[in-house]
Amino acid sequence: VKILGLSIVVGLGIVIGWWWTRDDVAPTPATQPSQHSRRTAATQPSPRSLTSRSSVTSTRPTLAQQPLPTLEPAEVDPARRERQEELWRALRAFATDAELTDAQWEQFQRDLSELAALESATMRDAIATGNFDGIVDLSNELELELELRCAAYLTKRQVSALRFRFDGLVTRVRRLYYVPQFAPRT
Amino acid sequence: VLAGVLSVGLVPKVGQTEVIQVRGCAPGWTMHEAGDDWWCVADWPDSGGGGGGGGGGTGGSGADELGGGATGGGDSGPVRQNGWDDETWQEAKRRWKCGLCKKSAAKCASQAHTKENRCLQDAKAQALWRCNVLERRKQEVPTVTAFGCSIDHHARGLCTVSERPWNDPSIWSYECRSVSTDFRDRTKPEYKCIGDGVYNCEQSWALSHPGGSAQTVDSGTLSALFEGFGGTASKTVTANYTLSPMQGYIKSCTDAGDALARACNEQRDACYEQYKCGQGDM
Numbered sequence: 001v002k003i004l005g006l007s008i009v010v011g012l013g014i015v016i017g018w019w020w021t022r023d024d025v026a027p028t029p030a031t032q033p034s035q036h037s038r039r040t041a042a043t044q045p046s047p048r049s050l051t052s053r054s055s056v057t058s059t060r061p062t063l064a065q066q067p068l069p070t071l072e073p074a075e076v077d078p079a080r081r082e083r084q085e086e087l088w089r090a091l092r093a094f095a096t097d098a099e100l101t102d103a104q105w106e107q108f109q110r111d112l113s114e115l116a117a118l119e120s121a122t123m124r125d126a127i128a129t130g131n132f133d134g135i136v137d138l139s140n141e142l143e144l145e146l147e148l149r150c151a152a153y154l155t156k157r158q159v160s161a162l163r164f165r166f167d168g169l170v171t172r173v174r175r176l177y178y179v180p181q182f183a184p185r186t
Numbered sequence: 187v188l189a190g191v192l193s194v195g196l197v198p199k200v201g202q203t204e205v206i207q208v209r210g211c212a213p214g215w216t217m218h219e220a221g222d223d224w225w226c227v228a229d230w231p232d233s234g235g236g237g238g239g240g241g242g243g244t245g246g247s248g249a250d251e252l253g254g255g256a257t258g259g260g261d262s263g264p265v266r267q268n269g270w271d272d273e274t275w276q277e278a279k280r281r282w283k284c285g286l287c288k289k290s291a292a293k294c295a296s297q298a299h300t301k302e303n304r305c306l307q308d309a310k311a312q313a314l315w316r317c318n319v320l321e322r323r324k325q326e327v328p329t330v331t332a333f334g335c336s337i338d339h340h341a342r343g344l345c346t347v348s349e350r351p352w353n354d355p356s357i358w359s360y361e362c363r364s365v366s367t368d369f370r371d372r373t374k375p376e377y378k379c380i381g382d383g384v385y386n387c388e389q390s391w392a393l394s395h396p397g398g399s400a401q402t403v404d405s406g407t408l409s410a411l412f413e414g415f416g417g418t419a420s421k422t423v424t425a426n427y428t429l430s431p432m433q434g435y436i437k438s439c440t441d442a443g444d445a446l447a448r449a450c451n452e453q454r455d456a457c458y459e460q461y462k463c464g465q466g467d468m
Contacts, residue, residue, distance in 0.1 A: 168295035
Protein backbone atom coordinates (compact mmCIF):
# COMPACT_ATOMS: atom_id res chain seq x y z
CA VAL A 1 0.00 0.00 0.00
CA LYS A 2 2.86 2.31 0.91
CA ILE A 3 4.61 1.56 -2.38
CA LEU A 4 1.36 2.12 -4.26
CA GLY A 5 0.78 5.43 -2.48
CA LEU A 6 4.36 6.52 -3.21
CA SER A 7 3.98 5.58 -6.88
CA ILE A 8 0.77 7.63 -7.16
CA VAL A 9 2.45 10.66 -5.56
CA VAL A 10 5.49 10.36 -7.88
CA GLY A 11 3.21 9.85 -10.89
CA LEU A 12 1.12 12.89 -10.00
CA GLY A 13 4.32 14.90 -9.57
CA ILE A 14 5.52 13.95 -13.03
CA VAL A 15 2.16 14.81 -14.62
CA ILE A 16 2.00 18.16 -12.81
CA GLY A 17 5.60 18.90 -13.76
CA TRP A 18 4.94 18.13 -17.41
CA TRP A 19 1.79 20.23 -17.40
CA TRP A 20 3.62 23.15 -15.75
CA THR A 21 6.44 23.21 -18.28
CA ARG A 22 4.55 22.21 -21.44
CA ASP A 23 4.86 25.72 -23.02
CA ASP A 24 8.63 25.48 -22.90
CA VAL A 25 8.97 22.35 -24.92
CA ALA A 26 8.99 22.18 -28.69
CA PRO A 27 5.59 21.92 -30.32
CA THR A 28 4.49 18.55 -31.44
CA PRO A 29 4.49 17.84 -35.16
CA ALA A 30 0.75 18.29 -35.20
CA THR A 31 1.03 21.88 -34.02
CA GLN A 32 3.86 22.81 -36.34
CA PRO A 33 3.12 24.18 -39.78
CA SER A 34 3.59 21.48 -42.35
CA GLN A 35 6.80 21.30 -44.31
CA HIS A 36 4.77 21.81 -47.44
CA SER A 37 3.17 25.03 -46.28
CA ARG A 38 6.48 26.44 -45.09
CA ARG A 39 8.17 25.61 -48.37
CA THR A 40 5.38 27.24 -50.29
CA ALA A 41 5.64 30.39 -48.28
CA ALA A 42 9.38 30.52 -48.77
CA THR A 43 9.37 30.00 -52.50
CA GLN A 44 6.40 32.06 -53.55
CA PRO A 45 7.21 35.67 -54.35
CA SER A 46 6.32 37.96 -51.50
CA PRO A 47 5.18 41.09 -53.30
CA ARG A 48 5.10 43.20 -50.17
CA SER A 49 8.78 42.66 -49.62
CA LEU A 50 9.73 43.82 -53.08
CA THR A 51 10.83 47.24 -52.03
CA SER A 52 14.51 46.85 -52.71
CA ARG A 53 16.26 45.99 -55.92
CA SER A 54 18.08 43.06 -54.41
CA SER A 55 14.83 41.46 -53.35
CA VAL A 56 13.41 41.82 -56.84
CA THR A 57 16.39 40.17 -58.45
CA SER A 58 16.70 37.52 -55.77
CA THR A 59 13.26 36.16 -56.63
CA ARG A 60 14.27 35.56 -60.21
CA PRO A 61 14.12 31.84 -60.93
CA THR A 62 16.77 30.23 -63.05
CA LEU A 63 16.05 29.76 -66.70
CA ALA A 64 15.92 26.01 -66.35
CA GLN A 65 12.92 26.31 -64.01
CA GLN A 66 11.02 28.65 -66.25
CA PRO A 67 8.75 27.57 -69.04
CA LEU A 68 9.06 29.94 -71.96
CA PRO A 69 6.22 32.41 -71.56
CA THR A 70 4.79 33.92 -74.65
CA LEU A 71 2.91 37.13 -74.96
CA GLU A 72 1.18 36.03 -78.11
CA PRO A 73 -2.50 37.00 -77.90
CA ALA A 74 -4.60 34.20 -76.44
CA GLU A 75 -7.46 36.06 -74.77
CA VAL A 76 -10.98 34.94 -75.63
CA ASP A 77 -12.68 38.21 -74.78
CA PRO A 78 -12.68 40.12 -78.09
CA ALA A 79 -12.02 43.56 -76.61
CA ARG A 80 -9.08 42.40 -74.52
CA ARG A 81 -7.85 40.24 -77.37
CA GLU A 82 -7.71 43.31 -79.58
CA ARG A 83 -5.59 45.17 -77.02
CA GLN A 84 -3.31 42.17 -76.63
CA GLU A 85 -2.84 42.08 -80.37
CA GLU A 86 -2.06 45.79 -80.39
CA LEU A 87 0.58 45.34 -77.70
CA TRP A 88 1.94 42.24 -79.39
CA ARG A 89 2.37 44.15 -82.66
CA ALA A 90 4.16 46.96 -80.80
CA LEU A 91 6.48 44.48 -79.09
CA ARG A 92 7.23 42.67 -82.33
CA ALA A 93 7.86 45.99 -84.09
CA PHE A 94 10.33 46.85 -81.34
CA ALA A 95 12.05 43.48 -81.71
CA THR A 96 12.28 43.85 -85.46
CA ASP A 97 13.35 47.48 -85.61
CA ALA A 98 15.87 47.09 -82.80
CA GLU A 99 17.13 43.88 -84.40
CA LEU A 100 16.76 41.63 -81.39
CA THR A 101 18.11 38.14 -81.89
CA ASP A 102 15.85 35.18 -81.11
CA ALA A 103 17.70 34.63 -77.85
CA GLN A 104 17.32 38.29 -76.86
CA TRP A 105 13.63 38.25 -77.77
CA GLU A 106 12.98 35.13 -75.70
CA GLN A 107 14.84 36.51 -72.71
CA PHE A 108 13.00 39.80 -73.04
CA GLN A 109 9.65 37.99 -73.02
CA ARG A 110 10.73 35.98 -69.99
CA ASP A 111 11.75 39.05 -68.02
CA LEU A 112 8.68 41.01 -69.00
CA SER A 113 6.35 38.14 -68.13
CA GLU A 114 8.06 37.44 -64.85
CA LEU A 115 7.91 41.05 -63.68
CA ALA A 116 4.29 41.36 -64.80
CA ALA A 117 3.47 38.21 -62.83
CA LEU A 118 5.15 39.73 -59.79
CA GLU A 119 3.11 42.88 -60.15
CA SER A 120 -0.02 40.78 -60.56
CA ALA A 121 0.78 38.92 -57.32
CA THR A 122 1.15 42.28 -55.59
CA MET A 123 -2.15 43.47 -57.00
CA ARG A 124 -3.83 40.26 -55.93
CA ASP A 125 -2.59 40.80 -52.41
CA ALA A 126 -3.76 44.42 -52.48
CA ILE A 127 -7.23 43.47 -53.72
CA ALA A 128 -7.52 40.77 -51.05
CA THR A 129 -6.50 43.09 -48.22
CA GLY A 130 -7.83 46.36 -49.63
CA ASN A 131 -4.45 47.95 -48.97
CA PHE A 132 -2.95 49.52 -52.09
CA ASP A 133 -0.22 51.53 -50.35
CA GLY A 134 3.07 51.46 -52.17
CA ILE A 135 1.75 49.57 -55.20
CA VAL A 136 2.47 52.35 -57.69
CA ASP A 137 5.98 52.82 -56.31
CA LEU A 138 6.61 49.13 -56.65
CA SER A 139 5.35 49.16 -60.22
CA ASN A 140 7.72 52.00 -61.05
CA GLU A 141 10.51 49.97 -59.55
CA LEU A 142 9.57 46.96 -61.65
CA GLU A 143 9.76 49.15 -64.76
CA LEU A 144 13.26 50.14 -63.78
CA GLU A 145 14.08 46.52 -63.03
CA LEU A 146 13.03 45.56 -66.55
CA GLU A 147 15.35 48.16 -68.01
CA LEU A 148 18.22 47.03 -65.82
CA ARG A 149 17.70 43.39 -66.74
CA CYS A 150 17.52 44.28 -70.42
CA ALA A 151 20.76 46.22 -70.12
CA ALA A 152 22.45 42.90 -69.37
CA TYR A 153 21.68 41.39 -72.76
CA LEU A 154 20.55 44.24 -75.02
CA THR A 155 22.78 46.90 -76.51
CA LYS A 156 22.48 50.53 -75.43
CA ARG A 157 20.77 51.32 -78.69
CA GLN A 158 18.21 48.56 -78.11
CA VAL A 159 17.54 49.75 -74.56
CA SER A 160 17.07 53.29 -75.88
CA ALA A 161 14.56 51.94 -78.39
CA LEU A 162 12.71 50.21 -75.55
CA ARG A 163 12.62 53.41 -73.49
CA PHE A 164 11.47 55.41 -76.46
CA ARG A 165 8.60 53.12 -77.36
CA PHE A 166 7.14 52.05 -74.03
CA ASP A 167 6.02 53.55 -70.75
CA GLY A 168 4.53 51.40 -68.03
CA LEU A 169 5.18 48.25 -70.03
CA VAL A 170 5.25 45.84 -67.08
CA THR A 171 1.95 47.23 -65.83
CA ARG A 172 0.47 47.01 -69.32
CA VAL A 173 1.40 43.33 -69.60
CA ARG A 174 0.04 42.69 -66.11
CA ARG A 175 -3.27 44.31 -67.05
CA LEU A 176 -3.66 42.39 -70.29
CA TYR A 177 -2.15 39.00 -69.45
CA TYR A 178 -1.99 38.59 -65.68
CA VAL A 179 -5.35 39.66 -64.29
CA PRO A 180 -5.38 38.55 -60.63
CA GLN A 181 -7.62 35.56 -60.10
CA PHE A 182 -9.57 34.41 -57.09
CA ALA A 183 -11.25 31.06 -56.88
CA PRO A 184 -14.40 30.59 -54.85
CA ARG A 185 -13.83 28.85 -51.54
CA THR A 186 -15.35 25.42 -51.42
CA VAL B 187 29.28 60.94 -74.60
CA LEU B 188 32.76 59.72 -74.18
CA ALA B 189 32.90 59.23 -77.90
CA GLY B 190 32.55 62.96 -78.21
CA VAL B 191 35.80 63.54 -76.45
CA LEU B 192 38.70 64.34 -78.68
CA SER B 193 42.06 63.19 -77.52
CA VAL B 194 44.93 64.38 -79.63
CA GLY B 195 48.40 63.06 -79.01
CA LEU B 196 51.27 65.08 -80.38
CA VAL B 197 54.88 64.12 -80.50
CA PRO B 198 56.86 67.37 -80.79
CA LYS B 199 60.26 65.85 -80.30
CA VAL B 200 61.67 62.40 -80.46
CA GLY B 201 61.83 60.87 -76.99
CA GLN B 202 59.62 63.49 -75.43
CA THR B 203 55.88 62.92 -75.46
CA GLU B 204 53.36 65.61 -74.82
CA VAL B 205 49.63 64.89 -74.75
CA ILE B 206 47.16 67.64 -75.31
CA GLN B 207 43.57 66.76 -74.51
CA VAL B 208 40.69 68.71 -75.95
CA ARG B 209 37.72 67.91 -73.77
CA GLY B 210 34.08 68.43 -74.51
CA CYS B 211 30.63 66.93 -74.08
CA ALA B 212 27.92 66.30 -76.59
CA PRO B 213 25.03 68.75 -76.90
CA GLY B 214 22.64 68.37 -73.97
CA TRP B 215 25.46 67.32 -71.64
CA THR B 216 27.48 69.46 -69.25
CA MET B 217 31.10 68.85 -68.44
CA HIS B 218 32.19 68.81 -64.81
CA GLU B 219 35.82 68.90 -63.71
CA ALA B 220 37.58 68.22 -60.43
CA GLY B 221 41.34 68.33 -60.63
CA ASP B 222 42.45 66.01 -63.40
CA ASP B 223 39.14 64.19 -63.35
CA TRP B 224 36.22 65.22 -65.52
CA TRP B 225 32.89 63.86 -66.58
CA CYS B 226 29.72 64.68 -68.53
CA VAL B 227 26.32 65.02 -66.87
CA ALA B 228 23.11 65.02 -68.89
CA ASP B 229 21.16 68.25 -68.75
CA TRP B 230 17.71 66.77 -69.13
CA PRO B 231 15.56 65.94 -66.19
CA ASP B 232 15.48 62.15 -66.25
CA SER B 233 19.11 61.92 -65.29
CA GLY B 234 18.74 64.53 -62.59
CA GLY B 235 21.28 66.79 -64.18
CA GLY B 236 18.96 69.70 -64.28
CA GLY B 237 21.50 71.88 -65.99
CA GLY B 238 23.74 71.81 -63.01
CA GLY B 239 26.93 72.41 -64.89
CA GLY B 240 28.79 75.34 -63.45
CA GLY B 241 31.13 77.79 -64.93
CA GLY B 242 29.95 77.84 -68.49
CA GLY B 243 28.64 81.13 -69.67
CA THR B 244 25.14 81.03 -70.98
CA GLY B 245 24.24 82.59 -74.19
CA GLY B 246 21.25 84.20 -72.63
CA SER B 247 18.81 83.07 -75.25
CA GLY B 248 16.17 80.47 -74.83
CA ALA B 249 15.89 80.29 -71.05
CA ASP B 250 12.47 81.90 -71.14
CA GLU B 251 11.06 79.41 -73.62
CA LEU B 252 12.31 76.47 -71.57
CA GLY B 253 10.96 77.47 -68.20
CA GLY B 254 7.46 77.46 -66.82
CA GLY B 255 6.69 73.83 -67.39
CA ALA B 256 4.38 72.02 -65.06
CA THR B 257 6.78 69.12 -65.02
CA GLY B 258 9.58 71.41 -64.00
CA GLY B 259 9.95 70.61 -60.34
CA GLY B 260 13.24 72.43 -60.31
CA ASP B 261 14.28 71.51 -63.85
CA SER B 262 15.54 74.68 -65.39
CA GLY B 263 16.52 73.14 -68.68
CA PRO B 264 19.86 72.80 -70.37
CA VAL B 265 22.53 75.42 -69.89
CA ARG B 266 24.10 76.91 -72.98
CA GLN B 267 27.78 76.24 -72.99
CA ASN B 268 30.57 78.37 -74.32
CA GLY B 269 31.26 77.59 -77.92
CA TRP B 270 27.81 76.25 -78.76
CA ASP B 271 26.40 77.70 -81.92
CA ASP B 272 22.67 78.25 -82.29
CA GLU B 273 22.14 74.92 -83.96
CA THR B 274 23.80 73.03 -81.12
CA TRP B 275 21.83 75.01 -78.58
CA GLN B 276 18.52 74.30 -80.35
CA GLU B 277 19.40 70.61 -80.47
CA ALA B 278 20.14 70.57 -76.75
CA LYS B 279 16.77 72.16 -76.02
CA ARG B 280 14.96 69.74 -78.30
CA ARG B 281 16.51 66.75 -76.59
CA TRP B 282 15.66 68.17 -73.20
CA LYS B 283 12.02 68.54 -74.29
CA CYS B 284 12.00 64.93 -75.46
CA GLY B 285 13.04 64.03 -71.92
CA LEU B 286 10.11 66.06 -70.61
CA CYS B 287 7.72 64.21 -72.94
CA LYS B 288 8.98 60.97 -71.41
CA LYS B 289 8.72 62.31 -67.88
CA SER B 290 5.16 63.58 -68.40
CA ALA B 291 4.18 60.21 -69.83
CA ALA B 292 5.63 58.36 -66.85
CA LYS B 293 3.77 60.61 -64.40
CA CYS B 294 0.57 60.21 -66.38
CA ALA B 295 0.99 56.41 -66.36
CA SER B 296 1.55 56.44 -62.60
CA GLN B 297 -1.63 58.44 -62.14
CA ALA B 298 -3.48 55.94 -64.31
CA HIS B 299 -2.29 53.17 -62.02
CA THR B 300 -3.34 55.10 -58.91
CA LYS B 301 -6.81 55.68 -60.36
CA GLU B 302 -7.09 52.01 -61.29
CA ASN B 303 -6.28 51.11 -57.69
CA ARG B 304 -8.90 53.52 -56.41
CA CYS B 305 -11.47 51.98 -58.74
CA LEU B 306 -10.63 48.55 -57.29
CA GLN B 307 -10.74 49.85 -53.74
CA ASP B 308 -14.15 51.48 -54.19
CA ALA B 309 -15.60 48.44 -55.96
CA LYS B 310 -14.35 46.17 -53.21
CA ALA B 311 -15.92 48.40 -50.56
CA GLN B 312 -19.24 48.14 -52.38
CA ALA B 313 -18.92 44.36 -52.59
CA LEU B 314 -18.23 44.19 -48.85
CA TRP B 315 -21.34 46.21 -48.20
CA ARG B 316 -23.51 44.03 -50.44
CA CYS B 317 -22.29 40.96 -48.58
CA ASN B 318 -22.38 42.34 -45.04
CA VAL B 319 -25.02 40.08 -43.49
CA LEU B 320 -25.47 41.94 -40.21
CA GLU B 321 -25.51 45.48 -41.56
CA ARG B 322 -27.91 44.52 -44.33
CA ARG B 323 -30.18 42.83 -41.80
CA LYS B 324 -30.23 46.02 -39.73
CA GLN B 325 -31.40 47.89 -42.79
CA GLU B 326 -33.78 45.09 -43.65
CA VAL B 327 -32.30 44.39 -47.07
CA PRO B 328 -30.96 41.01 -48.08
CA THR B 329 -27.38 40.41 -49.12
CA VAL B 330 -26.85 40.27 -52.85
CA THR B 331 -24.26 38.36 -54.84
CA ALA B 332 -23.16 39.09 -58.39
CA PHE B 333 -25.83 36.60 -59.49
CA GLY B 334 -28.58 38.77 -58.07
CA CYS B 335 -29.42 36.31 -55.30
CA SER B 336 -28.93 36.55 -51.55
CA ILE B 337 -26.36 34.36 -49.84
CA ASP B 338 -29.20 32.51 -48.12
CA HIS B 339 -30.87 31.75 -51.44
CA HIS B 340 -27.61 30.32 -52.75
CA ALA B 341 -27.21 28.23 -49.59
CA ARG B 342 -30.69 26.79 -50.00
CA GLY B 343 -30.12 25.99 -53.65
CA LEU B 344 -32.73 28.52 -54.73
CA CYS B 345 -30.47 30.57 -56.98
CA THR B 346 -30.65 28.94 -60.38
CA VAL B 347 -28.80 31.52 -62.43
CA SER B 348 -25.30 30.90 -61.12
CA GLU B 349 -22.80 28.86 -63.10
CA ARG B 350 -20.38 26.23 -61.83
CA PRO B 351 -18.74 26.19 -59.32
CA TRP B 352 -20.93 28.93 -57.87
CA ASN B 353 -24.11 26.84 -58.16
CA ASP B 354 -23.04 24.47 -55.40
CA PRO B 355 -25.11 25.33 -52.29
CA SER B 356 -22.40 24.00 -49.97
CA ILE B 357 -20.02 26.87 -50.82
CA TRP B 358 -22.51 29.44 -49.54
CA SER B 359 -22.70 28.43 -45.89
CA TYR B 360 -21.75 30.83 -43.15
CA GLU B 361 -22.39 31.31 -39.48
CA CYS B 362 -23.04 34.27 -37.27
CA ARG B 363 -21.84 34.01 -33.70
CA SER B 364 -21.13 36.16 -30.75
CA VAL B 365 -17.61 37.44 -30.58
CA SER B 366 -18.12 39.38 -27.35
CA THR B 367 -15.32 38.97 -24.90
CA ASP B 368 -17.33 40.33 -22.00
CA PHE B 369 -19.92 37.64 -21.33
CA ARG B 370 -21.28 39.44 -18.26
CA ASP B 371 -22.57 42.34 -20.31
CA ARG B 372 -25.34 40.74 -22.31
CA THR B 373 -26.89 44.06 -23.23
CA LYS B 374 -24.36 44.66 -25.98
CA PRO B 375 -23.80 41.38 -27.75
CA GLU B 376 -21.32 41.58 -30.59
CA TYR B 377 -21.82 39.29 -33.54
CA LYS B 378 -19.84 38.47 -36.59
CA CYS B 379 -20.85 36.50 -39.66
CA ILE B 380 -18.06 34.53 -41.25
CA GLY B 381 -17.67 31.58 -43.58
CA ASP B 382 -17.27 30.64 -47.20
CA GLY B 383 -20.68 32.08 -48.08
CA VAL B 384 -19.69 35.60 -47.08
CA TYR B 385 -16.24 35.32 -48.68
CA ASN B 386 -17.67 33.94 -51.92
CA CYS B 387 -20.32 36.64 -52.03
CA GLU B 388 -17.53 39.26 -51.96
CA GLN B 389 -15.46 37.40 -54.55
CA SER B 390 -18.45 36.97 -56.86
CA TRP B 391 -18.33 40.72 -57.50
CA ALA B 392 -14.60 40.68 -58.20
CA LEU B 393 -14.69 37.99 -60.87
CA SER B 394 -16.22 37.76 -64.30
CA HIS B 395 -19.32 35.66 -64.88
CA PRO B 396 -19.91 35.22 -68.59
CA GLY B 397 -23.49 34.21 -67.96
CA GLY B 398 -24.09 36.95 -65.44
CA SER B 399 -26.08 40.10 -65.83
CA ALA B 400 -24.61 42.84 -67.99
CA GLN B 401 -26.62 45.40 -66.11
CA THR B 402 -24.44 48.25 -64.89
CA VAL B 403 -24.27 48.45 -61.12
CA ASP B 404 -21.86 51.35 -61.04
CA SER B 405 -19.95 53.53 -63.45
CA GLY B 406 -17.45 56.32 -63.40
CA THR B 407 -14.62 58.08 -65.14
CA LEU B 408 -10.92 57.81 -64.41
CA SER B 409 -8.65 60.69 -65.31
CA ALA B 410 -4.95 61.46 -65.43
CA LEU B 411 -2.94 64.52 -66.35
CA PHE B 412 -0.34 64.72 -69.07
CA GLU B 413 1.57 67.77 -67.92
CA GLY B 414 2.53 70.31 -70.52
CA PHE B 415 5.69 72.40 -70.62
CA GLY B 416 7.30 75.22 -72.52
CA GLY B 417 4.03 76.80 -73.55
CA THR B 418 2.32 73.50 -74.33
CA ALA B 419 -0.93 73.08 -72.45
CA SER B 420 -1.46 70.22 -70.05
CA LYS B 421 -4.05 67.71 -71.11
CA THR B 422 -6.36 65.64 -68.97
CA VAL B 423 -7.00 62.19 -70.37
CA THR B 424 -9.99 60.14 -69.29
CA ALA B 425 -11.39 56.62 -69.44
CA ASN B 426 -14.88 55.48 -68.55
CA TYR B 427 -15.69 52.30 -66.72
CA THR B 428 -18.82 50.37 -65.92
CA LEU B 429 -19.14 47.68 -63.29
CA SER B 430 -21.44 44.78 -63.97
CA PRO B 431 -21.78 41.23 -62.64
CA MET B 432 -20.82 39.86 -66.03
CA GLN B 433 -17.48 41.67 -66.16
CA GLY B 434 -16.38 41.65 -62.50
CA TYR B 435 -14.73 44.66 -60.94
CA ILE B 436 -11.14 43.45 -61.31
CA LYS B 437 -11.37 43.36 -65.09
CA SER B 438 -13.48 46.52 -65.29
CA CYS B 439 -11.03 48.58 -63.27
CA THR B 440 -8.01 46.99 -64.96
CA ASP B 441 -9.44 47.72 -68.41
CA ALA B 442 -10.14 51.32 -67.43
CA GLY B 443 -6.58 51.67 -66.10
CA ASP B 444 -5.27 50.28 -69.37
CA ALA B 445 -7.40 52.64 -71.44
CA LEU B 446 -6.13 55.55 -69.37
CA ALA B 447 -2.50 54.49 -69.74
CA ARG B 448 -2.96 54.17 -73.49
CA ALA B 449 -4.38 57.69 -73.59
CA CYS B 450 -1.26 58.85 -71.71
CA ASN B 451 0.88 57.15 -74.34
CA GLU B 452 -1.03 58.84 -77.15
CA GLN B 453 -0.17 62.19 -75.58
CA ARG B 454 3.45 61.12 -75.29
CA ASP B 455 3.54 60.13 -78.95
CA ALA B 456 2.09 63.49 -79.94
CA CYS B 457 4.72 65.16 -77.77
CA TYR B 458 7.46 63.12 -79.42
CA GLU B 459 6.07 64.07 -82.79
CA GLN B 460 6.05 67.74 -81.91
CA TYR B 461 9.70 67.74 -80.93
CA LYS B 462 10.77 65.16 -83.50
CA CYS B 463 12.05 62.84 -80.80
CA GLY B 464 13.71 59.57 -81.65
CA GLN B 465 15.18 56.72 -79.69
CA GLY B 466 18.55 58.45 -79.74
CA ASP B 467 17.04 61.14 -77.53
CA MET B 468 16.23 58.74 -74.71
